[in-house]
Amino acid sequence: MSPNKLTPAEERVIVHKGTERPFTGEYDDFYQAGTYICRRCNAPLFSSQSKFDAGCGWPAFDASYPDALKRLRDPDGYRTEIECANCGAHLGHEFVGERLTAQNTRECVNSLSIRFVPEGKELPPTIHG
Numbered sequence: 001m002s003p004n005k006l007t008p009a010e011e012r013v014i015v016h017k018g019t020e021r022p023f024t025g026e027y028d029d030f031y032q033a034g035t036y037i038c039r040r041c042n043a044p045l046f047s048s049q050s051k052f053d054a055g056c057g058w059p060a061f062d063a064s065y066p067d068a069l070k071r072l073r074d075p076d077g078y079r080t081e082i083e084c085a086n087c088g089a090h091l092g093h094e095f096v097g098e099r100l101t102a103q104n105t106r107e108c109v110n111s112l113s114i115r116f117v118p119e120g121k122e123l124p125p126t127i128h129g
Helices: 008-014
Strands: 034-038 044-047 069-073 080-084 090-096 105-109 114-118
Touching: 044 105, 069 090
Parallel strands: none
Antiparallel strands: 034 044, 034 114, 069 080, 080 090, 090 105
16 A cells, blocks of 8 residues: 655655644644544554643644654754654654653644544554555
8 A cells, every 4th residue: 555645735844854834734723632643654643632732833742652753863963853653754853851741742743744533533544665
């Protein structure tokens, strides 16, 4: 099974490691119960229970599902990039030590990199590459 087809905007973020403009993403101010999955491969990434309002302009999570994320040193040398561990899709960046939640972690994610599946709805199958 091949990865989900991406729009040009999604490809710019997911493949070319771009960033959507703050406060413009579909999931920035969105708080429904469910699961956030990778837009490219459908792998479950975050529970809505871990989402919080960081005031940063992007969806923020303080925890991910086990082994869902791959963490890499960003080329800027300061930040940690987060990718989908299954398909390598660029999600955003991880920040630790800001004391915004008890977990002391902020996964700052582009809305274009994820999709929301409401609670009670079946998750689509993960596309393994």
